[in-house]
Amino acid sequence: MALRIYNTLTRKKDExxxxxxxxxxxxxxxxxxxxxxxxxxAMSALVFDIARRYLEYKGYDVRYVMNFTxxxxxxxxxxxxxxxxxxxxxxxxxAGYKRNLEALNIEPATVNPRATNDMPQIIEMIxxxxxxxxxxxxxxxxxxxxxxxxxxxxxxxxxLETMNAGSRIQVDERKEHPMDFALWKSAKPGEPxxxxxxxxxxxxxxxxxxxxxxxxxxxxxxxxxxGNDLIxxxxxxxxxxxxxxxxxxxxxxxxxxxxxxxxxxxxxKSVGNMVTIDQFLREHPGDVMRLWVLNGSYxxxxxxxxxxxxxTTQGYKRxxxxxxxxxxxxxxxxxxEMTKLEEAANSTRQxxxxxxDDDFNTSLAxxxxxxxxxxxNQARTDGANDAQLGIAQTVFNxxxxxxxxxxxxxxxxxxxxxxxxxxxxxxxxDLRAEKNWAMSDKIRDELKVLGVILEDSKDGTTWSWEx
RNA sequence: GGCGACGUGGCCAAGUGGUAAGGCAGGAGUCUGCAAAACUCUCAUCAUGGGUUCAAUUCCCAUCGUCGCCUCCA
Numbered sequence: 001m002a003l004r005i006y007n008t009l010t011r012k013k014d015e016x017x018x019x020x021x022x023x024x025x026x027x028x029x030x031x032x033x034x035x036x037x038x039x040x041x042a043m044s045a046l047v048f049d050i051a052r053r054y055l056e057y058k059g060y061d062v063r064y065v066m067n068f069t070x071x072x073x074x075x076x077x078x079x080x081x082x083x084x085x086x087x088x089x090x091x092x093x094x095a096g097y098k099r100n101l102e103a104l105n106i107e108p109a110t111v112n113p114r115a116t117n118d119m120p121q122i123i124e125m126i127x128x129x130x131x132x133x134x135x136x137x138x139x140x141x142x143x144x145x146x147x148x149x150x151x152x153x154x155x156x157x158x159x160l161e162t163m164n165a166g167s168r169i170q171v172d173e174r175k176e177h178p179m180d181f182a183l184w185k186s187a188k189p190g191e192p193x194x195x196x197x198x199x200x201x202x203x204x205x206x207x208x209x210x211x212x213x214x215x216x217x218x219x220x221x222x223x224x225x226x227g228n229d230l231i232x233x234x235x236x237x238x239x240x241x242x243x244x245x246x247x248x249x250x251x252x253x254x255x256x257x258x259x260x261x262x263x264x265x266x267x268x269k270s271v272g273n274m275v276t277i278d279q280f281l282r283e284h285p286g287d288v289m290r291l292w293v294l295n296g297s298y299x300x301x302x303x304x305x306x307x308x309x310x311x312t313t314q315g316y317k318r319x320x321x322x323x324x325x326x327x328x329x330x331x332x333x334x335x336x337e338m339t340k341l342e343e344a345a346n347s348t349r350q351x352x353x354x355x356x357d358d359d360f361n362t363s364l365a366x367x368x369x370x371x372x373x374x375x376x377n378q379a380r381t382d383g384a385n386d387a388q389l390g391i392a393q394t395v396f397n398x399x400x401x402x403x404x405x406x407x408x409x410x411x412x413x414x415x416x417x418x419x420x421x422x423x424x425x426x427x428x429x430d431l432r433a434e435k436n437w438a439m440s441d442k443i444r445d446e447l448k449v450l451g452v453i454l455e456d457s458k459d460g461t462t463w464s465w466e467x
Numbered sequence: 468g469g470c471g472a473c474g475u476g477g478c479c480a481a482g483u484g485g486u487a488a489g490g491c492a493g494g495a496g497u498c499u500g501c502a503a504a505a506c507u508c509u510c511a512u513c514a515u516g517g518g519u520u521c522a523a524u525u526c527c528c529a530u531c532g533u534c535g536c537c538u539c540c541a
Binding site for chain 2 (some may be wrong): 011028029030031032037038041042043044045047048064072073074156157158159161162163169184205225226227228229230231232233234256257258259260261265266267268269270271291292295296297299300301303305307309311312313314315318321324327355361363364366367368369370371374377378380382432435437440441444448453454455456458459461463
């Protein structure tokens, strides 16, 4: 079975192949670090983490690069507002972003390059573009000339003529073409600046990604990802810059995730309608965020509202139910029943792979996993013991781990409280034997307030920490 | 104005030219002292109007609606 990925460049699902057998070179556009990351960043990071994990599950060795844009107007403005050093400010937000990613169980990137660390290569690329007449210098600024690139617009499906129509922005008169974009911006007094052949300044937004790709992955890469708001102009410009130098196709696959919305509008830092990752994680497990993303299609938009998060939380609890152990006092399943259980687990794995191979159809993959949850719970109800359940649960764990779900019970078990709770449960058993329902219900209710859930069955009582 | 995506049950959301996965919520049961969990059963003709076809939710056209991009943005 072959993996197929929807490629923005071809506008269809293409069979996934790599430049180098068994190895994937993958670059994902990270944030510009001037504010706390919001759920849109989380969505994007999760989407590509899931893709990356699945590629690794398929046996690929993935070199995963996610950059930080750490020098830009917004950062400088914010730093000036606060009266702090822009580099320190960027450092602070980068640290915060990394904490967020960790809390969401996102695998660390192989490399997290920063624009300011690859300045020599950025300058070198700009010089090459000037040398081959793809770019020109005006008063210390350098612009890329879109007319020098006959393919310009191939990713976003636009032509230079149609793009001018309706444009409401003021065009810099010094540009040769209105769509020309800055490769190098000359420094104003007090701004961070680097020396260059064109004077002190800093790189434009697009060139840094081209340069970091070149440095950390090479001239050609397998997958380039990001939010679909980056298709134009950012990724279009990356292609133009890189291919003007290499004359080779830059990225084989362009993957773009849908936007996170809040009340019928895109969530974004500039609009200001955002829920930060920190805010979300204060109230919900990271798994819920991930499951929310998994429930849908990565290319479609996602709209935040409390009701949907509540629904997702319920689904999350259902997944957790599959991990529970055997009921007390069970005798075990028969050999034929076990065969059916194992077959169900294996067919789930197959359905999972088929779903994921089809452009990471996580929604369908989750459906397969929920089927397995049902099968496991049925087996438990039918009297399977821990070892028998474990056979199916191993597959369940394999698949949910591949999607990056942790499904960890609250890490409070194993604490000194356990013995006391066991004691209360034991006392309550005696109360129940005496049919002292008032007291036994009170213990159950009070423990619930403390986050301990008691569940009675005819064979005894089990307890767990509330998630 | 241009480019693109989307519109599936109360909510979220897959999917296919031959009468629609999964999750949440709801209804009815089993179990239970009760509760909870789990299990069983149940719950849609796919925005609207045309067209193509033996057959369309799935293809084509139109209409309405929503969203994204065209300016920094994951």
